[in-house]
Amino acid sequence: METVRAAERELMARLPEGALMQRAAAGLAVACAELLGRVYGARVVLLVGSGDNGGDALYAGARLARRGAGVAAVLLSPGRAHSGGLAALRSAGGRVSDDAPRDLARADLVVDGIVGIGGRGGLRPEAARLARVARESAPVVAVDLPSGVDADTGEVSGEAVRADATVTFGAYKPGLLVDPARERAGALRLVDIGLTLPPEAAMEALQHADVARLLPRPSAESDKYRRGVVGVVAGSARYPGAAVLAVAGALRGGAGAVRYVGPAADAVLARFPETLVHAGPPDKAGRVQAWVIGPGIGDESDALEDVLASDVPVLVDADGLRFLTPRRVRERAAQTLLTPHAGEAAALLGCGRAEVEAARLASVRELARSFGATVLLKGSTTLVAGAGGPVRVNPTGTGWLATAGSGDVLSGVTGSLLAAGLPALDAGSVGAYLHGLAARRAAGREGAPILASEVAAHLDAAWRDVTD
Numbered sequence: 140m141e142t143v144r145a146a147e148r149e150l151m152a153r154l155p156e157g158a159l160m161q162r163a164a165a166g167l168a169v170a171c172a173e174l175l176g177r178v179y180g181a182r183v184v185l186l187v188g189s190g191d192n193g194g195d196a197l198y199a200g201a202r203l204a205r206r207g208a209g210v211a212a213v214l215l216s217p218g219r220a221h222s223g224g225l226a227a228l229r230s231a232g233g234r235v236s237d238d239a240p241r242d243l244a245r246a247d248l249v250v251d252g253i254v255g256i257g258g259r260g261g262l263r264p265e266a267a268r269l270a271r272v273a274r275e276s277a278p279v280v281a282v283d284l285p286s287g288v289d290a291d292t293g294e295v296s297g298e299a300v301r302a303d304a305t306v307t308f309g310a311y312k313p314g315l316l317v318d319p320a321r322e323r324a325g326a327l328r329l330v331d332i333g334l335t336l337p338p339e340a341a342m343e344a345l346q347h348a349d350v351a352r353l354l355p356r357p358s359a360e361s362d363k364y365r366r367g368v369v370g371v372v373a374g375s376a377r378y379p380g381a382a383v384l385a386v387a388g389a390l391r392g393g394a395g396a397v398r399y400v401g402p403a404a405d406a407v408l409a410r411f412p413e414t415l416v417h418a419g420p421p422d423k424a425g426r427v428q429a430w431v432i433g434p435g436i437g438d439e440s441d442a443l444e445d446v447l448a449s450d451v452p453v454l455v456d457a458d459g460l461r462f463l464t465p466r467r468v469r470e471r472a473a474q475t476l477l478t479p480h481a482g483e484a485a486a487l488l489g490c491g492r493a494e495v496e497a498a499r500l501a502s503v504r505e506l507a508r509s510f511g512a513t514v515l516l517k518g519s520t521t522l523v524a525g526a527g528g529p530v531r532v533n534p535t536g537t538g539w540l541a542t543a544g545s546g547d548v549l550s551g552v553t554g555s556l557l558a559a560g561l562p563a564l565d566a567g568s569v570g571a572y573l574h575g576l577a578a579r580r581a582a583g584r585e586g587a588p589i590l591a592s593e594v595a596a597h598l599d600a601a602w603r604d605v606t607d
């Protein structure tokens with residue numbers, strides 16, 4: 140966020156006063172007009188705070204009023220509203236509301252200009268009350284950010300606006316990408332106001348073209364060993380299904396072969412005869428280029444030590460995470476990738492699950508730092524953090540993935556990418572990307588419940604979507 144603020148300062152210094160706000164307001168007005176369908180005769184209420192965020196709302200309101208909308212501004216701090224914006228609204232035929240509940244009740248659209256990147260903490264009580272009334276009255280468009288969310292972290296302390304759409308300026312802010320704040324933002328729209336941001340941002344999201352570049356492709360000289368062999372230590376007498384699902388993911392992750400090690404070999408082979416299986420400990424299983432360990436293994440901690448002692452990248456998931464210590468992971472020379480969900484991350488950090496969910500970005504960074512590893516934090520917003528540099532946020536997830544066993548598929552596909560030679564940060568973010576796309580494919584356009592095995596079965600379609 141400091142990057143965005145600095146870029147804004149730099150640009151503002153070069154432009155006539157107010158030029159950036161005019162660009163922001165113009166983009167905002169266009170988005171509002173699209174949401175309204177018909178501007179002439181529509182009733183728009185602006186919730187206006189005391190900063191420039193309110194200024195954006197007022198200037199956009201003026202543009203809508205000029206096109207025939209009835210625009211009323213509810214001023215949260217009447218003496219401190221943006222004076223230029225207020226004058227523009229008035230001269231365009233807009234007015235200041237003297238009865239907010241009445242105007243809100245009749246609104247076709249509410250514009251949330253209470254607070255933007257200058258906000259601190261959740262909404263103050265009066266703003267919170269108005270936001271609740273607005274929510275019940277009409278669709279809400281947030282200016283830059285849903286008011287009350289933390290722009291830098293995606294955290295929400297106290298109340299925040301729940302928007303149907305957010306029009307943001309210059310760059311996506313972490314608060315628009317990371318839950319719990321993301322969930323408040325609705326559909327996102329980015330308005331270009333001419334900012335030039337430095338290449339190194341605090342967060343980044345891969346797109347199809349990035350993933351296509353990173354995906355392993357067989358070359359003329361490839362054979363199954365050169366494409367990478369991924370070893371999978373998963374499943375137990377109690378949870379044989381976890382082995383099947385992790386192998387299903389691994390078979391479609393781009394490695395040349397999958398070697399399964401564990402007590403569920405019969406179940407795995409019955410489903411996937413392509414798998415190489417081994418009944419002994421991992422260190423006797425033959426050469427692999429990466430290990431996946433953890434899904435459904437129960438208390439099998441000897442295998443974990445075997446795998447950690449290897450000199451190849453290791454992905455640790457689920458039960459495997461229970462026996463890890465930062466020190467043991469730091470001792471490794473090869474890369475380690477941890478893939479906890481919020482509950483597992485909380486156990487590793489020694490805090491509660493709710494604390495991780497409320498502060499995903501801080502949690503994933505802290506885990507990566509303390510374990511000296513790459514960490515993929517699963518859940519409503521999947522984040523991948525390395526030792527330093529930007530945190531990657533996965534843009535393809537879907538709530539339909541919240542189904543038993545889908546994490547096992549993710550660890551398989553991601554381990555396969557590690558074996559194919561991707562660095563841990565890329566393997567984690569590409570794995571999550573394909574996994575999310577596969578789930579969307581499986582769920583269909585309208586969305587419907589999916590099975591974890593169907594996510595695995597759609598990985599090839601996701602792969603083609605990305606590379607086509």
Ligand SMILES: NC(=O)C1=CN([C@@H]2O[C@H](COP(=O)(O)OP(=O)(O)OC[C@H]3O[C@@H](n4cnc5c(N)ncnc54)[C@H](O)[C@@H]3O)[C@@H](O)[C@H]2O)[C@@H](O)CC1
Pocket residue numbers: 147148151159160161163188189190191192193195253254255256257258259260261262263266282283284287308332
């Ligand atoms: N800086 C720039 O270059 C640009 C900024 N723009 C807009 O300006 C915004 C930032 O403006 P400001 O820096 O003036 O700050 P904001 O308008 O985001 O917020 C500051 C004001 O909100 C109040 N406030 C803070 N926390 C609050 C809370 N929890 N509840 C209620 N009120 C609270 C403060 O008292 C302060 O007056 C951006 O989000 C964007 O909308 C755009 O016009 C584009 C250009």
Ligand SMILES: Nc1ncnc2c1ncn2[C@@H]1O[C@H](COP(=O)(O)OP(=O)(O)O)[C@@H](O)[C@H]1O
Pocket residue numbers: 457480516517518519520521536537538539540541542543544545546547548549574
């Ligand atoms: N609300 C959600 N929105 C998007 N993805 C989710 C959500 N909840 C869970 N997921 C994803 O579903 C998968 C579940 O993995 P995990 O928690 O390990 O479950 P399991 O152990 O049953 O496989 C992860 O990829 C996670 O990111």
Ligand SMILES: [K+]
Pocket residue numbers: 192251252253254255281282283284285286
């Ligand atoms: K806002």
